[in-house]
Amino acid sequence: MGVLRSSLDTSSEGYRHNRENQLAVLAQLEEQLALAAAGGGERYTARHRDRGRLPVRERVELLLDPDSPFLELSALAAWGTEFTVGASIVTGIGVVSGVECVVIGHDPTVRGGAMNPYSLKKTLRALEIARVNRLPVVNLVESGGADLPTQADLFVPAGRIFHELTALSAAGVPTVALVFGNSTAGGAYVPGMCDHAVLVDKQAKVFLGGPPLVKMATGEDADDEALGGADMHSRVSGLSDHFAADERDAIRIGRDILSRINWRKRGPAPSPHAAPPRYDPEEILGIVSADTKVPFDPREVLARTVDGSEFDEYKPLYGSSLVTGWADIHGQPVGVLANHRGVLFSEEAKKATEFILLANQTDTPLVFLQNTTGYMVGTSYEQGGIVKDGAKMINAVANSTVPHLTVNMASSFGAGNYGMSGRSYDPRFMFAWPGAKLAVMGATQLAGVLSIVGRASAASSGRPYDEDADRQRTAAIEAQIEAESHAFFVSARLYDDGLIDPRDTRTVLGMSLSATHNTTVEGRRGFGVFRM
Template sequence: MTENDSVGHLDKLDTTLDTPPPSGSGGSTSGGNRAALLEKIEALDAEHAKAAAGGGEKYVARHKARGKLLARERIELLLDEGSPFLETQPLIGWGSDFPVGGSIITGIGVVEGVECMIVANDPTVKGGALNPYSLKRSFRAAEIAEKNGLPTINLTESGGADLPTQKDIFIPGGKGFRDLTRASARKQPTISVVFGNSTAGGAYVPGMSDYVIMVKEGAKVFLAGPPLVKMATGEDTDDESLGGAEMHSRISGSSDFLAVDEHDAIRQARRVVARLNWRKRGPLPKEIHEPDLDPEGLLDLIPTDLKEPFDPREAILRIVDGVSTSSTTGDGRSTSGDQAFDEFKPLYGSSLCVGWARLHGYEIGILANARGVLMSEEAQKAAQFIQLANQKDTPLLFLHNTTGYMVGTEYEQGGIIKHGAMMINAVSNSTVPHLTVIMGASYGAGNYGMNGRAYDPRFLFTWPSAKSAVMGPAQLAGVMEIVARESAEKKGEIFDAEGFKGVKEMVESMVEEQSLPMFLSGLGYDDGVIDPRDTRTVLGLCLSAIATKEIEGAMNFGVFRM
């Protein structure tokens, strides 16, 4: 391929994915990729279904027998009809001893035309008691609300802390109250709708919210319930006198609105939002066009063996806005809108593909790994591109498929450390919003340079095909074997290679398990594992939320080691 051929390829990609696999083809073909990914998506759907089931049939039935709405029903009624709900961290707690989802539901939804962060206790899961994963999930929700300037609506019904785990939640739990008061100070409204018990620390959620709605004969808000009051003071009292909705609405003043039932409470919450005088301050989307390539082809993209490279442009052109049908003049000449993706420096540092596009009408810059490894040229190109995005206040999307920065004598002597540091410096100090999608591999410092969780992306999502770790399982086990062999030789001992096989297998198995997306999502390291076909929609919802606040790029990046 000549240089001119390469540029032509970048202008208009001839996809190789949307075709049936050849007969007798193996697992590395499009057909094999699709089958493997569909199997992972099916497993993912099963885990999401478990989270959506709350505390299970017994506790769901008991809750409904009390005449109460389920947490997800409350959310559905709160949202504008037909509008989407972007749930965040639905699999948190996966693989732990706690229920998946952390006994709360968090996500972004539209209420009276306003994008809000919604946090709903799920009382079917241990009465909505908060465990360590509930806390993690609620902190992440508060962080998303803060960074994107979103009002917060708490649908409150919780028995407070999960007492057996109080040592893990009491001290850090105070941050939740701090977040509520700081949101109010930033003029980001906080609303609490109290449906049931809101006890002990849970009482401070409505207590520290800007607007409070309580359901008559449902809400019970007190620092200590009647039994504890009896033990502490000797006073005999009852729920209603101590913390009922009417008492707080008529006597204590802790409630601003008294609702006759749950439906009325949700109606009043919508009216509160309608009166916020809320408006977006960020960029407005331009005209939206469907992608040039069918998103269904994303299922064929990721090889079953992540060591096999794939062209990220195949993903980009299935995610970003396509070419306008009106982008050519009557005589066939192209206009400025004739490319879905304008690649930057296509012939330099070609293991990293970067360029400009629109996604649901929003301008974005994209950095996508093309051949896994990052070398000096790629790092320098990325740093320049990130500076340009900040110069013109444009959000950045990072698409991961990287094994990390290149190693070896030639590359060390060529300055791979300082060039990698330059890229990480640019990522760290960039102030435009970052979005991250881990499509395939995300290993080593490549995870950092490509804006992994430690670098505070506004949103981070993972595909079911992804893996993240310090390095691949086989590489890590191999390094351990080399170190063990060298250690034995230094001591004058004979290295037992046969005996070490068991250690290698154990390490490979452990690292493989801990690299998988559901394991990492369970720890709260992403905002969700998503079906690749939903990527465009999910990112569009994120960009819309981001546009609530003004976008302002960084003025400086500190010292680049040249």
């Protein structure tokens, strides 16, 4: 492969301005991540510890292999809503007894770990990742059940949790429940549906109806230990497979379970000779433009991301607004599609289509680095076939079966989001940089379109057009779209799997690739009809 040669001037004013902007955005991200990590805050965390219980993140840390990384997912779920940042649950991918697992842990310092609509979406996304990538699941359970005031948004879709757990078991993917506290009502089915259930003495409470509900339903004055305690389930009901003396004992048992599952990855192993990039990933902060309207060369990012900064570019002189080529990330071969100057023309669409077909022929995972304003519009481009050429690209993306990993670096607008494997096209993982934006189009363009439509409507009906009202409406719409395209807003709604520091892109892609290789990596050989 050829080695990428960087032309980045780290002493330039533009570099310094870009870097300062990225550091400011990252500081805002760190502030929100700290809020998520704080859970219910000092008061409720102290009360939790006073009861002899560990916070959820300490449980996760004890569960994972020492000094191993944890790829947290959806950390900003529920940001900007009435619910706590992080949505009262921690999800991510980590290594337990040498096995890559999806970990799902309730945070009982936030309203007793109750599930709200965002924690439900976050849980379901984690289980989807486990199913698609064939990853065992460890549930760290302590939840009071549903957030009852929002039950209308929870009851029906929450049943999918149990569906996913049973589907994983049917597929031979182990599921484990470590129950540290309440596992009430529908939550009782989590240990009930998992392959392995570990209950902590004097803490675990697993029952369909707690004492208050039993009293209301039957008139019985029930004792919670007799109704759903660890001792009862271990001796009488048989729900518990393992009786744990305390939390640390439960985590030890959970690690022992994972050590005995005889797990084997089905994907190819990485090369043991992966070389780091020749350029410092720290410099990525000065590459990405402070103004998302200003393009930047993704090769500069790749030079600081791929193994040895080596990149075999495909069709470099054709469709140059899209960079395509072959590389390795942490020893795993990948194909890369990266937007350069934003707009996708017919040439870029056809180039991408061919490249995706080639990747599927060779069972090579694809990395999409988004920075696109969408497909080109205009009379000459419509007559030139931009719709059918864009359709080819979207067809190829939709029907590709090799793993897709997507990162929104700066902008992801319009159908370009679809063609570059956005969320609706089921990438195995999708992340974004904290300054990125996602919307149907830019705020100025969207407001302008509505203004033009309004003027045309007034003219066709013979009405005078209110210019003052138009200016006010345009300003309001621009502000709305700017807010709704903000990376925090997008990530809060789980349109990606989390915001990442651009400097960590190589690490995150490497961990994601490793996770996808738990299942077979195989491309599609037959596609649908391509409109020629």
